[in-house]
Amino acid sequence: MNSIERTAIALNLGIPDRVPIYSETVIQNQIYEILGEKNKAVPLRLIQEGLTGTLFKLAAPLINRIGWSNRQIEKFMSKKIEADIVLGYDCSLAGYSAIFNLKGNRQATDIWGKLYDLGADPDGNVDTPMYRQGLLTTPELWDAWPHPSPDRIYRALYRVFADLQKRYGERIYLLGSLSCAGLWEASSGDMGLTAFSVALHRNPDFVRRMAKYYETIWLATIRATADAGMPALVYEDDLAYKSGPMVSPRVLDEIFGPSLRRITEEAHKRGLKIIIHCCGNVNQLLDLFVDWGFDGAQALEPTAGVDLAEVKKRVGKRMCIFGNLDISHVMSQGTREEVEAAVKSAIQAAAQDGGFIMGKTNSHYAVKVENTRWMIEYTHRYGVYPVTH
Amino acid sequence: MNEREAIQGVLEKVVNLDIDGVTGQVSAALKAGADPRNVLNDGLSAGMRLVGDRFQSGEYFLTELLLAGEVMKAGLVPLEPLLVNTDIQGKGTVVLATVKGDIHDLGKNLVGMMLSAAGFEVIDLGSDVASQRIVEAVRKHQAKIVALSMLLTPMVISLRSAVEEITMAGLRDQVKIIIGGACTTPVLAKELGCDAHGEDAMAAVYLCEKFV
Numbered sequence: 001m002n003s004i005e006r007t008a009i010a011l012n013l014g015i016p017d018r019v020p021i022y023s024e025t026v027i028q029n030q031i032y033e034i035l036g037e038k039n040k041a042v043p044l045r046l047i048q049e050g051l052t053g054t055l056f057k058l059a060a061p062l063i064n065r066i067g068w069s070n071r072q073i074e075k076f077m078s079k080k081i082e083a084d085i086v087l088g089y090d091c092s093l094a095g096y097s098a099i100f101n102l103k104g105n106r107q108a109t110d111i112w113g114k115l116y117d118l119g120a121d122p123d124g125n126v127d128t129p130m131y132r133q134g135l136l137t138t139p140e141l142w143d144a145w146p147h148p149s150p151d152r153i154y155r156a157l158y159r160v161f162a163d164l165q166k167r168y169g170e171r172i173y174l175l176g177s178l179s180c181a182g183l184w185e186a187s188s189g190d191m192g193l194t195a196f197s198v199a200l201h202r203n204p205d206f207v208r209r210m211a212k213y214y215e216t217i218w219l220a221t222i223r224a225t226a227d228a229g230m231p232a233l234v235y236e237d238d239l240a241y242k243s244g245p246m247v248s249p250r251v252l253d254e255i256f257g258p259s260l261r262r263i264t265e266e267a268h269k270r271g272l273k274i275i276i277h278c279c280g281n282v283n284q285l286l287d288l289f290v291d292w293g294f295d296g297a298q299a300l301e302p303t304a305g306v307d308l309a310e311v312k313k314r315v316g317k318r319m320c321i322f323g324n325l326d327i328s329h330v331m332s333q334g335t336r337e338e339v340e341a342a343v344k345s346a347i348q349a350a351a352q353d354g355g356f357i358m359g360k361t362n363s364h365y366a367v368k369v370e371n372t373r374w375m376i377e378y379t380h381r382y383g384v385y386p387v388t389h
Numbered sequence: 390m391n392e393r394e395a396i397q398g399v400l401e402k403v404v405n406l407d408i409d410g411v412t413g414q415v416s417a418a419l420k421a422g423a424d425p426r427n428v429l430n431d432g433l434s435a436g437m438r439l440v441g442d443r444f445q446s447g448e449y450f451l452t453e454l455l456l457a458g459e460v461m462k463a464g465l466v467p468l469e470p471l472l473v474n475t476d477i478q479g480k481g482t483v484v485l486a487t488v489k490g491d492i493h494d495l496g497k498n499l500v501g502m503m504l505s506a507a508g509f510e511v512i513d514l515g516s517d518v519a520s521q522r523i524v525e526a527v528r529k530h531q532a533k534i535v536a537l538s539m540l541l542t543p544m545v546i547s548l549r550s551a552v553e554e555i556t557m558a559g560l561r562d563q564v565k566i567i568i569g570g571a572c573t574t575p576v577l578a579k580e581l582g583c584d585a586h587g588e589d590a591m592a593a594v595y596l597c598e599k600f601v
Binding site for chain 2: 197202246304
């Protein structure tokens, strides 16, 4: 059985030959380490200090115009998938994140209306931009922003996804995604969570209008993914934090539920599986994930109080469970023995009757490549069906 | 409407998240002869306390907490000019910060809001705060509590540094150190020599009240 078949069976809640392994890793130093290549990431000091920093700042508008930095992000997506194949993953997130425009040399905006800081990873290289605040704090500002059209999103994603699927789609199961566009995360992020909280209370029709816009973006994402031949996609939307959902599940369902159901329906109509990635304590949201039509749930952070066995018990017959090796310790500082124990525990908790895919909760630069190799090694060792651990 | 009813009305505006009605109700309370300090303590702050209770019980969520903060801000508008020269006794001073290298501030801002509502004086240093700044703030404001937020695992090093700098400055016995944030745990708090770990914003308030 190859990776494509193995992953497809698990996503259909079946029992493959062994537990498939999922990668959402997007960290530069890790990718280049895996490929044995020189790290081509750009040092932050080069774009922020000295003469080069000044020149970069002056050139930022031109860089935006020709799309140079976004093209680097697109190229990096290939590297990411190559690294996943080298490491032995079965399925890989192909998340489109070429959505940024530089604002000088210290900040960037995204196409949706959010502001980010440019910072460095531990190696001193330019890191993933860090969300700072929403720029569209009122309905008027939100309406005035030049929101990208669904067609523009379709064209950008189709071009990249079709290329990735053609080059890698027979060796690894690809799941497309679009960054920072989850209905909740995008709406609340565009406005800033405080302004959004006020709008949710004072002007819920406006919030529904934002949700509707992002629904059209996701419908375009689904079309692009399907037309490119990719078999699945990941809908990324951080609805929860450590203590639970950020907003009442009832309100979430009322405002965003109709759009989410239409999104998953469209994915299914086009023959795609659609997984939800949601950080934080999602215990109160699991039944909603099923109700909204998602085929799988990923992240399921144990440090946020999510118990994999409980998740499997509650929704495992209705959704594929991805899980859920912790990155705050096990995958970053854990010993070989700790990784082995975590893999065995996850398999024990959720793999018995299929419908389970192994993976880390998140991508993070603290995660060690060595620990990732151990995770894959032990999944191969203990994840062969019938699993007995 | 008498004074007590008016102040109760302020409390209810906060609890019911009435951002449009709170300012008028505060003005009505003042017009009814209420002392501004009583409007603040028994109206706005007491209302925030009940909001916190509803958050703890699971009735309110993060968005309601944030909205309540905005309701409180709106309610303070007619009050603040009248409170400037009053001698409000705070419960104590808390230095609040997100540690160096981490720019996340949502949780920190919530903690600051709830602590202010609970009667603490909050010195909010912001995010990405160097340890030395924290030490300087503790000295300057004679703080009794330091509340540090951290979201990103690699920032443990900054958290450790903050505790070390406070100790080296000879201030460790003066303050209680509480940590909170996505990547923090009670085990981590103990490992770093902190006094407590706050699971969420309300837990932080309860801990601070316990420490003063």
